[in-house]
Amino acid sequence: MQIPVIKKLVETYTLAQLQDAEAAMMDEQKPTIEVEGKDEGECLTHILASIYIKDKMENHGIAFNQALRDFSQRVRNSIS
Numbered sequence: 001m002q003i004p005v006i007k008k009l010v011e012t013y014t015l016a017q018l019q020d021a022e023a024a025m026m027d028e029q030k031p032t033i034e035v036e037g038k039d040e041g042e043c044l045t046h047i048l049a050s051i052y053i054k055d056k057m058e059n060h061g062i063a064f065n066q067a068l069r070d071f072s073q074r075v076r077n078s079i080s
Contacts (some may be wrong), residue, residue, distance in 0.1 A: 001045050001075075003068065005036045009050035015058060018051045 009018065013033055021031035025044050037043035049071050056067035 001042070001049065002036070005046050006049045006053065006068070007064065009033075009035065009046060010054050010057070010064065013050070015051065015054045018047055018054060022047050022051060 013021075017033055021033050021035060022044070024031040025040065025047065031043075031047070035043040035046055037046055049068075052071045052074075053064065053067040056062040056070060057064060062070070
């Protein structure tokens with residue numbers, strides 16, 4: 001998970017565009033937006049993180065840094 005890539009996605013694309021990219025990847029298709037990552041798994045992680053963060057920012061008024069911390073905490077809790 002690369003924070004600069006996630007930040008770029010959040011700043012560049014709308015929530016709908018990010019969700020469309022997620023749907024494309026889940027259907028094993030190439031997303032219409034550019035997503036950096038070393039493999040498809042990392043690209044999907046970047047998209048999922050961006051969707052979570054963008055939603056928190058737009059619908060809950062949370063700043064990027066706090067939304068990123070929330071996402072990171074959620075990931076840590078899911079693997080522990």
